[in-house]
Amino acid sequence: MTDTSQPPLWSDPTAPVGRRWLTPWTLVMMGMFGAYYAVAQIVLPEQAEQITDSDSAKVALTAWATGLAAVVTFVVTITVGVVSDRTTHRRGRRYPWVVGGVMVMALGTMAQGWADEPWLVVACWSVVAVGYASGGSAILAIVPDDVPVNQRAYVSAFYAMAMCLGPLLLIAAAVAVAGDLRVQYGVVAALCLLMALPFALRAKSVRLPVSERPEPQRLGQVLRSLVAPLRHADFTWAWLGRFGIQLSNALAQMYLFFYLKDYVEVDDPDTAVLILTVLYAVSGTLAAIPAGRLSDRTMRRKRMVVISSVLQGAAGLILAFIPNMPAAAVGAIVLGAGYGVYAAVDQALITQVLPDAHDRGKDLGIIGVANILPYVLAAALGGVVINLWGYPTLYVLVLVTGLLAAAAVQPIRAVR
Known part of the structure; x- marks a missing residue:
């Protein structure tokens, strides 16, 4: 993906990346994010409804599937981070973990179409999570390997675009073939693979020479190394900020299908989710x-994170207290704008607080835990809150967690 004549792997890159780097990098993320969220927001809830016999059972199955998958993702994200830091593949140390992850993800998605028991749904979704975690962990670790500091927010904006447009495209595809779960899962898996092809065929990053590969570590050393970055205050605050904003976003989106169907009482929740996803993606x-671009020009990251957090919180209030489709549309626009700003800027901020260039993959894997744990918590917490207090309380929590995220980034010193 980048010229192998650039500086050594342990130095910050200086050569800017262009379209030949950005296009395959963005497309593979669009496929992974799109497949994961199309299933999570549309196909999995439909499957839960078909194989359970009550509202509480379908919410419980969704929570179990999402929660266990998040635990699997937690383990795989860190493992792939550690191992990819030591991978000497000729096309870059992250390459095999991205391509292999996409393949596992697609296979798990196709298998899920044949799952007709709750335990099979949970098992297949966990397989999907293995691929998603492997590919997602490795694809983000490429950024500090290849991209100069003053271009990282711009590049991360394409991460935000992938997070928005990928789910839109694949949710649209899933809705277009609605009616047969196996066809829906098959289409989603095929599109995930197709969008990864440019990366698989063209991607090339800086190779880790065998002579520079870090020594293998024992389990105790690995476990201690997972805690070590948290001794750096900036890294810890960045982790907490990421956790808060992801929890806010997870609470806003995870039960959207059921919110629209059971609380707003729309006639066609599939189409309603698609409409809101379009608005979210465009915004x-x-x-x-x-x-x-603004963040790279000014190198001011924290202010933009605060703006994004406040926007997400405002979206939560709209969804909590105005339960109709027009208000949900406004909420989706505000939520999308908030997450777009966040994803562009916070990812760049994170790369500037990594303690050690030798362990970028591992350290970004630890940051990745802040992407994963919120979905474990949101799956469990959301199900409990909905069943005990209803949807308004759930969406008030979107505001609370968003504001906590904004507060968490303020003590960071290395980034303005």
Whole structure:
């Protein structure tokens, strides 16, 4: 993906990346994010409804599937981070973990179409999570390997675009073939593979020479190394900020299908989710690129994270207290703008607080835990809150967690 004549792997890159780097990198993420969220927001809830016999059972199955998958993702994200830091593949140390992850993810998605028991749904979704965690962990670790510091927010804006447009495209595809779960899962898996092809065929990053590969570590050393970055205050605050904003976003989106069906009482929740996803994606994409460019030009990251957190919180209030489709549309636009700004800027901020260039993959894997744990918590917490207090309380929590995320990034010193 980048010229192998650039500086050594342990130095910050200086050569800017261009379209030949950005296009395959963005497309593979669009496929992974799109497949994961199309299933999580549309196909999995439909499957849960078909194989359970009550509202509480379908919410419980969704929570179990999402929660266990998040635990699997937690383990795989860190493992792949540690191992990819030591991978000497000729096309870059992250390459095999991205390509292999996409393949596992697609196979798990196709298998899920044949799952007709709750335990099979949970098992297959966990396989999908293995691939998603492997590919997602490795693809983000490429950024500090290949991208100069003053271009990282711009590049991360394409991450935000992938997060917005990928789910839109694949949710649209899933809705277009609605009616047969196996066809829906098959289409999603095929598109995930197709969008990864440019990366699989063209990607090339800086190779880790065998002579520079870090020594293998014993289990105790690995476990201690997982805690070591948290001794750096900036890294810890960045982790907490990521956790808060992801929890806010997870609470806003995880039970959206059921919110629209059971609380707003729309006639066609599939189409309603698609409409809101379109608005979210367009809003997020339009916000991400300018936010990334502005952040790179001024090198001010924290202020933009605060803006994104407040926007997500405002979206939560709209969904909590105005339960109709027009208000949900406004909420989706505000939520998308907030997440677009966040994803563009916070990813760049994270790469600037990594303690050691030798362990970028591992350290970003630890940051990745802050992407995963919120979905474990949101799956469990959301199900409990909905069943005990209802949807308004769930969406008030979107505001609370968003504001906590904004507060968490303020003590960071290395980034303005």
